[in-house]
Amino acid sequence: MRLLTVNRRIRRWMGWLALILVASLLVILWQRFTTLQPVVTTPAQVEITKTDEPIQPIPLEIATDKPKVALGEQLFQDVRLSKNSQKSCLSCHSFSLGGADRIAHSIGIDGANTKVNTPTVFNVRFNFRFNWDGEFTNLADHLDALMSNPRTMGTQWPTAIRSLQQVPAYVRAFSQIYPDGVTATNIKDAIVAYELSLNTPNARFDRFLLGDKTALTSTEKEGYRLFKNYGCVSCHQGVNIGGNMFQPFGVIGNYLIDRGQIKPADLGHFNVSENEADRYVFRVPSLRNVAVTAPYFHDGSAQTLTKAIEQMTKYQLGRSLAKKQIEQIAEFLGTLTGEYRGKPL
Ligand code: HEC
Ligand code: HEC
Structure with missing residues (x-):
């Protein structure tokens, strides 16, 4: 009888001991696991100033490590x-x-x-x-x-x-x-x-968005109006004036088939998804600083900004604009050049 209760007590102690052991093991494993987590910098959400426009300015200050x-x-x-x-x-x-x-x-x-x-x-x-x-x-x-x-x-x-x-x-x-x-x-x-x-805030257009109505000339403002009215902004929008969606290069007709000599790189997102609907589809590029990043398109086939705008109006909008309007849009795009570390690009 006495022996039985001692046995039971020992067994209870052993049970507690095992529990403690398992718990400490778990704590040690958890610590190892958490310290082994790779340190990876992910873009912290930055506060974007809302505007009444389909484009938002790049914040002047973005916290960095x-x-x-x-x-x-x-x-x-x-x-x-x-x-x-x-x-x-x-x-x-x-x-x-x-x-x-x-x-x-x-x-x-x-x-x-x-x-x-x-x-x-x-x-x-x-x-x-x-x-x-x-x-x-x-x-x-x-x-x-x-x-x-x-x-x-x-x-x-x-x-x-x-x-x-x-x-x-x-x-x-x-x-x-x-x-x-x-x-x-x-x-x-x-x-x-x-x-x-590597952000380039304080473009003249951003100053305009933030309320400085004198930051753009009347031609540049007209260029922006056309950019919106013709529908460029349906693809080139947001903070980066692009960079936030996939679109075909050629909504009306196909730029690449017309250019000829299709190479694998011309198939765009199809190379990633192998989905037929993604053939000739590309991430819409950002138009920030576009005036200083010629030549244009994924194949570098447009030497000048006016050439790129002409191709866009033809293949994305199915229109042909007068030279004057193309130039007005080009002038607007010129206002998207920002500053890196306080110096204009
Ligand atoms: C249907 C969506 C769509 C519309 C509308 C559109 N674009 Fe584009 N844009 C694109 C895509 C996609 C590309 C990338 C094409 C490529 O190189 O494969 C591009 C590229 C460009 C480029 C070249 C950028 C670079 O860095 O190479 C410019 C400039 C441009 N667009 C301006 C315009 C203008 C101006 C308009 C209006 C007249 C316009 N886009 C309308 C989708 C569009
Ligand atoms: C020989 C020229 C070359 C060198 C060197 C190079 N890049 Fe690039 N980079 C490119 C090309 C070309 C692309 C576009 C590739 C594509 O779209 O398939 C690109 C794309 C990128 C992009 C993506 C931009 C976007 O918006 O899609 C980033 C970011 C970038 N490179 C950073 C770097 C960094 C960081 C290094 C150094 C480790 C580097 N590049 C070295 C040519 C280069």
Whole structure:
């Protein structure tokens, strides 16, 4: 009888002990799991000023993570991130050339041309997808693809990490921000933080939107009226005046079939979705800073802004506008050039 109660007591104690053990194990596992979570900078929601217009201004101040941005800025210019140190991000995305390079197809690794025109890196945080065909929904995955793409950076993470680890200043800079030092995740995190900081607010048009009615000339205002009235704004709208939807290149007729010599890159979002309805469909590009990012279109086929506007009126709207109206729209588009770090692009 006594023996039985002792046995029962021991068993109860053992039960408690087991429970405590399991609980502490769970706590340890949970801690390990949470500390192993990758640090990934995602675009924090920025406060956008509402306007009565279909376009909103870029906020003048956008909070950034300064140490990460400084590190990302260095990495952006560093050829160590490419095959045999041939290119840096800046080679194709030059800040003195509107965040792109003003040629139809950039010259990449081993002299290979990029398959599409290089888009600007400015204001990418306001795009819902990345690349002309809208393949990527986040900038970290986009960077993975850029790094291994044989035409752009042409390298692999382990190689890039090794060459950064040979630079004591990088090892120090990384360890100050990231406990685990130079890793692919951390390189991406710093570059993405930098990309998210590349915004060009304070365009004349933004000042106009914010109430300064003298910020535009009467011709530019007329250009904006036409831009809205003809329906350009049904596709080019929002903060980035584009970058928030997919549309075919050719609603009325097909620009690419008329141009001829269709290449895989001309199939647009079809390459991503393999859905027939997405053939020749592209992410509508942003028109911010468009006056300084010629040539235009994913194939770089329009040399001038007026040429691009002409093609748009023909293929997206099925109209043909007088030269004067095209020029007025071009003048309006010229007011979309903003400032990077306080200097006009
Ligand atoms: C050889 C030229 C070249 C180099 C070097 C290069 N890029 Fe690009 N970049 C391009 C091209 C071309 C595209 C468009 C690709 C596509 O649409 O398929 C692009 C697209 C982008 C985009 C997407 C923009 C958008 O709105 O869709 C970002 C962001 C970007 N690059 C950042 C970078 C960063 C960061 C680096 C360095 C790690 C880099 N690029 C290096 C040519 C280059
Ligand atoms: C049906 C949607 C739609 C309409 C309407 C539209 N666009 Fe576009 N726009 C696009 C798409 C999609 C592209 C990208 C085409 C490509 O390169 O594949 C584009 C590209 C452009 C470009 C070139 C941007 C660059 O960086 O290469 C300009 C400039 C432009 N549009 C201006 C206009 C103007 C001005 C109007 C009105 C006259 C207009 N668009 C109407 C969808 C549209």
